[in-house]
Amino acid sequence: MVSDSGVGVRIELERRHSRWYERLLLGLPFQLFVGLLFVGFLPAWNRWGWVFWQDATQVQINTTLAVSLAYVAVTFTLRRVMHFSSGQTAAYILPTVSFAYLLAIAVLFFTRVDYARQVVFASFLLTCFWCFAGYFLGRRYRLPKFALVPFGEGNSLKPRRNLDVRLLEYPDFQGVRYDGVVADLHAEDLPPQWEKFLARCALSHVPVYHVRQIYESHTGRVKIEHLSENVFGSLLPPLFYVGFKRVVDTLAALLLLPIFLPFFALLAVLIRLDSPGSPIFVQERVGYRARRFKMYKFRSMYLNCQGTGYAKGICDPRITRIGRWMRKYRIDELPQILNVLKGEMSFIGPRPESVHLSESYEHEVPFFSYRHVVRPGISGWAQVNQGYAAEVDEMNKKLQYDFYYIKNFSLWLDILIVFKTIRTIVTGFGAR
Incomplete structure (x- = not known):
């Protein structure tokens, strides 16, 4: 005491x-x-x-x-x-x-x-x-146990499998020990006695978290109603890690490209036998610092089968037989190792969007261009958690994952994405 x-x-x-x-x-x-x-x-x-x-x-x-x-x-x-x-x-x-x-x-x-x-x-x-x-x-x-202050956005936080949240009825723990207190610190209806309670928590060295901190850490997404700083306290990712990651990407691309070339040649023949047209699909995308570049993929659709916006899901008739298999295990993305070698992409990062979708989101989300502060990636936080986005609502959710990655840009998050990517390749999670 x-x-x-x-x-x-x-x-x-x-x-x-x-x-x-x-x-x-x-x-x-x-x-x-x-x-x-x-x-x-x-x-x-x-x-x-x-x-x-x-x-x-x-x-x-x-x-x-x-x-x-x-x-x-x-x-x-x-x-x-x-x-x-x-x-x-x-x-x-x-x-x-x-x-x-x-x-x-x-x-x-x-x-x-x-x-x-x-x-x-x-x-x-x-x-x-x-x-x-x-x-x-x-x-x-070690299962986190938090006391929840029932005002503002605090009521929207629900218990999860990996999170024990208990709603407080009174401004007191009543003998229960918690890892911290979660509250909407911007709630306008927070009564004075609850404000004093939060001050008592701080004096007792009990952490007080804003509700959005807990939401982000347990969903892996950042709400995009406004632009917020990253964990390093600025809108820019740490420049040292940006440079370090670029060196690692280059070395890995130089190592993997000769190993994959025979496989690429075999796959190109199979694609050509399955449907007419070039085995490589080239599309202009928006990448690092909003610069446009040509992204390479193995062609997984029939020629002259353009979409009208968003993908149609797993039964999309535009996808070829071998293309369906390539998409399931993300093999169609492998030629982007060339983009990595050229410095246009990274192995890990937000997926680059087409010019059409980027321009559309620029109008809907004023700070959408902040997504281009890091290099786009072959695999990313959204892909390993959500899979392919097929509808507008799913695309908005994908943006929340992308902004979480940028906000928490670090070696440790990249390592986790690598592990999840391996699981995705093995299981075909999120394929379309």
Whole structure:
């Protein structure tokens, strides 16, 4: 309890997980330290025994250092990805652990240093077990629990599978501990006693969130009634990451293009045999900084079958037989690696719109051009969450996803999109 000396009031609000032992057990230091002992030093001790601690060889040092760095990378990546996936990280544990350990093995291999393969494999299995155990425990203890102030837009926020929202009847927690309080801070009908309650929460170190913050973090969308700053406090994405991402895109395109060229040639022949016309479809799109460019795709429709605006869905008669298969697994987008190499696109970003749709949205959404502040992508946040947009309402929803991506433009969100893209390719999610 905290004493308010100004008015002589005893504040009895307590935040969830605020006690010292809770902060210790659920904190990052505990997870790192105990996790490192479990996945890093336990396999080493099991392999070499107490000799490892007394007189470690270079092989033992190399192996332990590699698995420890891999575990640290896994821990930080999953914690950041959890922020954008609203805690639903189970599907990303195995890919994250696998990539981190494969990267560690690749570094060991190319630097030609010796290491113990059995220890690396055992550490990989233990890391998977540790992360899955942490996830299932977190589902019980880490499910966000918020107190909702019932005024303004606060009434529109509903409980979700990954969000526990409880409507307050009185300006008091009544003995329940919450992770934070959600309120419409701009509500005109917020009574004075509730304003004092929010002040008490702040004094008690209980976070107070605006309702739109929680809406965005748990839907992955930004409402587009107005233009808002991104998480870095300005309308511009971080220039360092923009440059870093461009370098990664170029290197990845140079690596993938020679690998895919034989497949491209085979696919071009199949498209040509399936229907007459060029296997490559070229369309003018609006891209980075609102510049127009020619985007390449494998042709998936019959020639001279122009649409009248939006797509017609999965039964669109304009789509060829092989085109339907390509669209399901997004293979028709692969030639855009050339656009990436030319600097017109990125692997991850908002999908570039046609000139016609861009001009239309410029009239409907005054700040639509802000969408062009980052390079468009082959895959994006809207595609992996929504799939193809076929109607006007779906296109508006797609814009909300795009603005969320721009607002939260970061390496961690791009990593999450990569994982979701792999799932999309494997399952054909959102195809038309």
